[in-house]
Amino acid sequence: MLSEALEHARSNRQTYLNQLFDFLRIPSISTLAEHVPDMRRAAEWLATDMRRVGMKSVEILPTDGHPVVYGEWLDAGSEAPTVLVYGHYDVQPVDPLDLWDSPPFEPEVRDGKLYARGASDDKGQLFTHVKAVESILASGGKLPINVKMFFEGEEEIGSQHLTPFVLANTDRLAADSTVISDGQVISADQPSITYGLRGMAYMEIKVRGPKRDLHSGSYGGSIHNPAQVVGEIIASLHDKNGHILIPGFYDKVRSISDEERELLNQVPDGLENWQKETGLKEPWGEPDFSLIERVSSRPTCEVNGIWGGFQGKGMKTIIPAEAGAKISMRLVADQDPFEIADLFTEHVKRVASDSVEVEVSRLSTDWPAFTPIDSQEMQAASRAYEAVWGVAPVFTRTGGTIPIVAVLQKELNAPTAFIGFGLDDNIHAPNENFVVDHFYKGIETIIHYYYDLAR
Numbered sequence: 333m334l335s336e337a338l339e340h341a342r343s344n345r346q347t348y349l350n351q352l353f354d355f356l357r358i359p360s361i362s363t364l365a366e367h368v369p370d371m372r373r374a375a376e377w378l379a380t381d382m383r384r385v386g387m388k389s390v391e392i393l394p395t396d397g398h399p400v401v402y403g404e405w406l407d408a409g410s411e412a413p414t415v416l417v418y419g420h421y422d423v424q425p426v427d428p429l430d431l432w433d434s435p436p437f438e439p440e441v442r443d444g445k446l447y448a449r450g451a452s453d454d455k456g457q458l459f460t461h462v463k464a465v466e467s468i469l470a471s472g473g474k475l476p477i478n479v480k481m482f483f484e485g486e487e488e489i490g491s492q493h494l495t496p497f498v499l500a501n502t503d504r505l506a507a508d509s510t511v512i513s514d515g516q517v518i519s520a521d522q523p524s525i526t527y528g529l530r531g532m533a534y535m536e537i538k539v540r541g542p543k544r545d546l547h548s549g550s551y552g553g554s555i556h557n558p559a560q561v562v563g564e565i566i567a568s569l570h571d572k573n574g575h576i577l578i579p580g581f582y583d584k585v586r587s588i589s590d591e592e593r594e595l596l597n598q599v600p601d602g603l604e605n606w607q608k609e610t611g612l613k614e615p616w617g618e619p620d621f622s623l624i625e626r627v628s629s630r631p632t633c634e635v636n637g638i639w640g641g642f643q644g645k646g647m648k649t650i651i652p653a654e655a656g657a658k659i660s661m662r663l664v665a666d667q668d669p670f671e672i673a674d675l676f677t678e679h680v681k682r683v684a685s686d687s688v689e690v691e692v693s694r695l696s697t698d699w700p701a702f703t704p705i706d707s708q709e710m711q712a713a714s715r716a717y718e719a720v721w722g723v724a725p726v727f728t729r730t731g732g733t734i735p736i737v738a739v740l741q742k743e744l745n746a747p748t749a750f751i752g753f754g755l756d757d758n759i760h761a762p763n764e765n766f767v768v769d770h771f772y773k774g775i776e777t778i779i780h781y782y783y784d785l786a787r
Contacts, residue, residue: 333473334783341467341775348463348775349446349768351381353439355421355455356448362398362422363489371398371485374421378462378483379403385466387481393501395493398422398485402504405465406478413785414478416507416746418736419458419514420487423450424760431762444768451766452757457513458483460753460774467779476786480507484736487514491736498736498743509709510740511781513774515752518600518726520767523717526750527710528629528729529737531663531700533673537565537680538656539640540689548649556687559640559655566657568683569633574617574626576633578679581672586665586702588621588629595705595727596624628729632662658695662731669697699738701748709749709785716751716780720773751781 341348360374361367375392378401383390387403401421406414426436426449434440436449446456461481468475482505484494498505517523539558546555570576588596603623607613617626640655642648661676663669677692684690703710705727717725737748753774758764 333468333471333476334779336471337464337468337473337779337783338776340471341463341772341779344467345772348459348466349771351463352446352456352459352771353448355381355459356439356450357437359437360422360450360485361425361488362486363425368398371422375399375401375485378421382462382481385462386469387462387465387479393497395486395497397489397493400485400494400497401483402481404478404480405469405475406480408475408478408786412477413508414480414506415782415785416505416510416740416744417461417479417481418510418512418740419461419481419483420454420485421450421458421483422485422488423453423455424488426762428762433763436762436764441768445765446768446771447763447765449764451764452754453759453764454487454514456766456771457515457753457774460513460771460778461511463775464778464782467775468782476783479782480505487736494736495739498739502743505740505744507744507746509746509785510737510744510748511709511751512734512737512748513751513753513778514734515730515750516754516756517752517770518728520755520770522600522723523721523725524599524728525710525713525717525725526730526752527703527705527727528665529701529734530628530631530729530731531667531669531738532696532698532733533661533663533669533676533694534696535659535661535673535676536656536693536695537562537659538654538691538693539565539684540654540691541687542651542653545641545650545653548651551651555651556685557651558688559652561684561688561690562638562640562655562657564685565680565683566635566638566659568679569659573619576631578633578675580675581631581633584666584668584671585631588625592629592705593625596629596729597622598726599624599728600726624728627731629664631664631667632660632731634660634662636660662733663700665700665702667700669699673697698733698735699742701734701737701741703741703747703749707747709747712781712784713749713751715784716777719780720777749781751777753777
């Protein structure tokens, strides 16, 4: 039935695209209170379409925030694998509106690209799975595997209520593997598969000194300036080559194998794009690791912001009463974000002067995620890409963090395949877009993936 499903998808391309238009017209902006009714409307629209294509037990399930849309098709039998499809139907705000070339919720195709908020992130990519299921079932077949679909409405606001939902619904969500289509390929000619995501420990430091801002002439030289203490803490975090100096920080970092390094080296060189995006000439960082290794498979410690003292124009000669910094640490496979947060706190307290009060707060802790390249899910995804795109994908890691991935892996004990179809696509920015041909190829790639897993 594979060929029949593919033919059905090709003959219904315009219909599927028109349906995506309808989905994109709903302004499901999760972060804005005025769009709560639109969030519900988007969930109901998606649930209705899932029922229409043949998904069963479709429900809109409440959380303490925006609802989850769930559906399943489990008629492939107990011997067939079960795949849990994750995606999100919420979108980012559209500001600044005046930078859009067409209204963000009036989808428009220009030069082969579909422009709308959510076109790529993540409605268009999520929809490839719904349309893949429709193509298989509508062509007279049955799904070769069992499929559960699980679409949330809070990804763009940090999936605030999703972990409690997963913990309360582990039986409902149980699967042999998960698949996520919310990402990118390297180029239109070179698909890629992400097999690793970094986790994160996000920390805030507050240093308090005198009870109020003081005259720097009258009190300078007798007080350990809180802003200086923050600078001393920051200076203690790295050596000159970017190696992180927090004791124990690297103890559990999973080493990059020779095989993995060889695969990463097959990823097209990103130096030119790095230079274009940063405006810099030469990368900085650990000299024993390549650029792609530094930004994807090595842990980091970055200062995200510093505050304290006088910030206005001109002069104000003070010793500030307090100062602070926000610091994020991206973590790789086997690192424990809670342990790293504790190590960071201990280091800061050790470096800081006893003459000031130092408070270290943990703002976020997210686990890294990793799927072995030789897993059957990764290999099935590789074959599916090659069948549709005509070239084998390269395997790569990404430096970003998707917290729910690690939660699903940990709680469901299910490996994750990342099968994305986007490019840069201006996601989170004006003029977000999705290459229409990637939407069509995405549907066919998912069809191939489902059938390949069954084999």
